[in-house]
Amino acid sequence: MxxxxxxxxxxxxxxxxxxxxxxxxxxxxxxxxxxxxxxxxxxxxxxxxxxxxxxxxxxxxxxxxxxxxxxxxxxxxxxxxxxxxxxxxRYLGRRDRIALNANFFFLFKESADGQAERAAGLIAGALDYKLRLDAEEVPPAVQRGRPLTMEQHKYLFSTTRIPGAGQDTVRAPYTAEWPGPSRARHIVVFFRGNMIRMDVLGPDGRPHTLDELTAGLQTIMKAEAAPEPSAGHLTTMARAEWAERRRALIALDPRNAEAIDEVEAALFCVCLENFVPKNTLDACDHLLHGDSGNRWFDKAVSFVVFGDGTAGINVEHCELDGTTILAFVDALLDAPPELVSRRSGAVSQGLPVIEPIEFVLDDALRDDIEDAAAAFAAYGAATAxxxxxxxxxxxxxxxxxxxxxxxxxxxxxxxxxxxxxxxxxxxxxxxxxxxxxxxxxxxxxxxxxxxxxxxxxxxxxxxxxxxxxxxxxxxxxxxxxxxxxxxxxxxxxxxxxxxxxxxxxxxxxxxxxxxxxxxxxxxxxxxxxxxxxxxxxxxxxxxxxxxxxxxxxxxxxxxxxxxxxxxxxxxxxxxxxxxxxxxxxxxxxxxxxxxxxxx
The missing domain is CATH 3.30.559.10 (Chloramphenicol acetyltransferase-like domain)
Structure with missing residues (x-):
């Protein structure tokens, strides 16, 4: 140019x-x-x-x-x-685990908001960004008077890395399989090993208000710990092993294919932690490799919010580099949540639809999940x-x-x-x-x-x-x-x-x-x-x-x-x-x- x-x-x-x-x-x-x-x-x-x-x-x-x-x-x-x-x-060909080895994190600036309010503010900001991106209203980045590529922004929402035997693939919008922006209206919220679908956009595509998002999250946070081990642990395995377990899940019960689809198609994940980090280093470590039952490391974007409102993001690296995530995060955090929520056209439409995402497991898969959880916890502990x-x-x-x-x-x-x-x-x-x-x-x-x-x-x-x-x-x-x-x-x-x-x-x-x-x-x-x-x-x-x-x-x-x-x-x-x-x-x-x- x-x-x-x-x-x-x-x-x-x-x-x-x-x-x-x-x-x-x-x-x-x-x-x-x-x-x-x-x-x-x-x-x-x-x-x-x-x-x-x-x-x-x-x-x-x-x-x-x-x-x-x-x-x-x-x-x-x-x-x-x-x-x-x-x-x-380079990225999809790597065969070791991506959790901790490839994903990266940012710890956000501090906020006075409590956990549900902070998470709701991040959701509202992300929805505003998505709707502006869909309309191509996010201004292109410019450096020394010249425009920079914005191609990676197509992978911010509803993008998931899919494990493969020899090489992984990516499920994303703006592709032949899924033309144009993502039409998904939901996110996946993790809390105490539970996976919950929460609709954050109404049937007409307009966002829920901040109050409604907060109320939806507060409802989710009343849940007891999940009765079954979380399938999220499997996303920490070496890629070919995870591909094999994913096939086993889908083969076991058609409901598992639906559950996987809910997670993979979701706009992004919000991981709510039911504890307060001991200090800044503890917050950083949990952002990098926290409880894998409360994560889906294959998801392009996962916001992580701790019990005191401390928050950050974990990013799957295959389609996204730091500069793209920086621009996204700056857009979320530069303006107050109330402002971005209003700008997004949020309207009151009642409590968001909330539904559990449940996997059907047999003993072999339960064992695999528990083994993956233990192996990843040990791997995290072996990192200084x-x-x-x-x-x-x-x-x-x-x-x-x-x-x-x-x-x-x-x-x-x-x-x-x-x-x-x-x-x-x-x-x-x-x-x-x-x-x-x-x-x-x-x-x-x-x-x-x-x-x-x-x-x-x-x-x-x-x-x-x-x-x-x-x-x-x-x-x-x-x-x-x-x-x-x-x-x-x-x-x-x-x-x-x-x-x-x-x-x-x-x-x-x-x-x-x-x-x-x-x-x-x-x-x-x-x-x-x-x-x-x-x-x-x-x-x-x-x-x-x-x-x-x-x-x-x-x-x-x-x-x-x-x-x-x-x-x-x-x-x-x-x-x-x-x-x-x-x-x-x-x-x-x-x-x-x-x-x-x-x-």
Whole structure:
């Protein structure tokens, strides 16, 4: 889209005019790959990686054939991006559990409302957003005067991930199976293991009033604990196992197919917890991996509201990234519930229709559910977490130091990690690419030669303040340059990963059947073996953002960096919890030290 072209005000009005994600040349990607993995390798590992890369990219070699197939795909009719097939394979192809491993959460800002009132306010806000989205009245996001893709907004309501034996699928509106916006009028409310259908839109599609929504929730909260174990526990299983149990449920009794349909078609879930979190960390942990009998982790959007009105959201990641959820949450929380309810056209129509969603179980399925519940509780217990909060420090304190706020905190993570674990390890940062058609994110690798030099000098007792300062600024500038490369689609990892997946899908047909040494090389394996996995969610409406770690030694670092504060949620396997707590302490020190260095 040229700057001179007028931006459509309709939600999805700019999609066809957005530029396509650029497909890098194979040579550019190979050069960048060596540049990215190089700082993490020994000389011998680098030589082995260069040799494997040369074999992959030689004239007439396997890389050329795979890249040519990708170029043909990118040019094919109906393809929006060369990543169109990559994303489903990346997200829907994973076979482990998505609960805690893939879903992410936001902890919302505090509210004075009680539990039912807070939940009703979130429902009212979501309904207002849905109706505006249906009418394409949600303004398109714009960055530096250019529109961003809004495609992901189609997956906010009535979207559910469906487990499969080899790969999952997604049930969603705006598809051939379900054209246009969702016509569902109900949500699913979880309370004490009960699943309840609650109609939040009347027969004419107009929302119930806030008072009626509150009354409906209060009615639900009078329920005793569910007599049967909750089928929600099954959504925590590894995907193929859950697919098998889902088939068993449907085969056992036709009422189970109806119950599953009620859950999958629902606009979203509201999970009411009958306790008050002990503290902020406890609230975050329950948002990430709370009682799985009170969740359906396959649902795109689940609001979680605790006994004291503390609230947040758990999000299934396959079609939704953080930036889309941030915009949604900001719309819900920027205005008072009374205002959004009125704006949505809510009318009084009596107590909402409330009906239990019940599954018919046999002993085998009861055992499976109880086993899944126990296994997930143990998995949650085997995850260590921590919060780090800087109440007197934020991006407004970094900008006068003439440095990118994100680069500052990323360098602080690198310094804290070296001091906590004694090494510099592969670090992932998610970079949004929504300026492109169907754009999502690019994988950025943070460790550069400049980062290594900066950390080395910070640890060298003989280095002077000026040398350290120069190294810090050089590392931050290298970080900003690389982030810009990622934003412009010039990054190697997802390109090479998609070539690897093309071989798996179509290798025989393309005549590329030999094992590809590149993907067993030290460079590929080391660059992707995360020690830190980082992502940011800046919004005044969010206190904390979080996700699980991605490997046995990884610390997940989810951060909310605002002008006046900086909050971080850390997660790692329990076996390496001590190092995470040391990292948290070193991070507090590093922020102070680096701030003083630049002052």
């Amino acid at each position: 040229n700057a001179s072209e007028e931006i459509s005000t309709r939600t999805f009005g700019n999609e066809e005019h957005l530029p396509r994600v650029p497909l890098p040349t194979l040579d550019a990607t190979c050069a960048k790959f060596m540049e990215w993995c190089g700082p993490l390798l020994t000389a011998e590992e680098r030589a082995r990686t260069e040799s494997a890369l040369a074999e992959f990219a030689r004239p007439g070699g396997p890389g050329r054939a795979l890249h040519a197939a990708l170029e043909r795909y990118d040019a094919a009719e109906g393809v929006h991006s060369w990543l169109d097939t990559f994303w489903p394979y 977490t921590a919060t780090v909060s800087f109440e007197d420090f934020g991006s407004a304190h970094i900008k006068p130091l003439k440095m990118s706020p994100d680069a500052f905190v990323q360098m602080a993570y690198q310094l804290a990690h070296r001091r906590a674990k004694g090494i510099t390890g592969a670090t992932y940062e998610s970079i949004a690419t929504r300026q492109y058609r169907h754009g999502r994110t690019e994988a950025m690798r943070v460790v550069t030669p400049e980062v290594l030099r900066f950390v080395d000098l910070m640890e060298d007792p003989d280095a002077g303040a000026e040398a350290r300062r120069d190294a810090f600024r050089a590392a931050a500038e290298a970080h900003v340059r690389r982030a810009k490369e990622c934003q412009s689609g010039q990054a190697p990892e997802q390109h090479l990963w998609e070539l690897q997946m093309i071989q798996r899908r179509r290798g025989k047909e393309l005549g590329v059947t030999e094992p590809l040494g590149l993907f067993e090389s030290p460079g590929w394996l080391t660059m992707r073996d995360d020690y830190l996995s980082t992502s940011s969610a800046p919004s005044v409406n969010i206190r904390y953002f979080g996700f699980g770690s991605t490997s046995e030694q990884c610390i997940g670092v989810a951060y909310v960096l605002l002008p006046d504060r900086f909050n971080v949620y850390l997660s790692t396997p329990q076996a390496v919890a001590d190092a995470m707590h040391v990292f948290a302490d070193r991070l507090r020190e590093a922020v102070t030290e680096l701030r003083e260095l630049l002052a």
